[in-house]
Amino acid sequence: MLAHRALGLGPALRQAALRPRNVARNPALHNIVAKRSVQTESLPPSAAQEILNKQRLRRPSSPHFTIYQPQLTWLGSIANRVTGAGLSVLLYGYALAYLVAPDTFSSVNVVDFIHGLPEGVKYAGKAILAAPFAFHSWNGLRHLSWDAGKFLTLKGAYSSGYAVLGLTAVSTVGLLLL
Template identity: 75%
Template sequence: MMSTRALGLGPAFRQAVAAPRLVRNQAIRNVIARRTIQTESLPPSAAQTILNNQRLKRPSSPHFTIYQPQLTWLGSIANRVTGVGLSVLLYGYALAYLAAPETFSSANVIELVHGLPEAVKYAGKFILALPFSFHALNGLRHLSWDVGKFLSLKGAYQSGYAVLAGTAVGTVALVLL
């Protein structure tokens, strides 16, 4: 024998319609009385103050404070930092050259560097060679990822260590040139 059962809100609506009017009105009053909202008018400037107070009470994301540093995200951050640093140097020099081409000409720059002590020259070469080597090799690592190589966790770590080793070798080679 098959039995049917009503699902959904239809039976509840039918029952509410069939209930006596007094009971229905009382139920509606109870619902409305429980859900009243008190409002007040505020000036537009108060909205920013309320929003700032709410932001102060929000918890901050823990991100760096709870996660153990990993080669993959340290390499990613270092790649961004070295890219920005090299770009700032390149565009800064280009803008300086446009502003004063006689001062920043190749002959003047070579003469300035020639007059510096050896320690300063090697320090400057190191400061330029390290981010250049890392960024170039890490760019090759990203290109290998784009073609589908070294995508496993083991491959990511192997390529990361290879980039670090290549950076050390490349930096020393560039400084000693």
């Protein structure tokens, strides 16, 4: 007994003894192999969803961005989505407001309202609009260059990412000074 356990032959011996041709020749082995050691039960179809939900709760979660060191590539991707969504919300929000109340949101009224604001608020508002616009514009050009097959290496992705950040800073300042 100990000899085959020490050598790891247990599974091999069981497999050889319970091969289909050996089982067919020996009726005693046939009865042993034919018996099921697992009990099954019929469940209604509604139980399937409950079982699936319990299995989902026990699954390990995939690696999340909170356990990784921030990288320029995925920070740029997230920022591109956020700036695009923010600019879209502002554009569509203003368009809907203009449709609802064209007299209140006319160009004359908007210019008069902004003219009455303090200088600091004007520059802050321009910065809040200029930075996402500049970043999204430059990052859009970066994505177009990727579509053309440029800057696809890791070094190229990082150099173009830093270029986008630099151009965003310069163009934001330029837009603020207009």
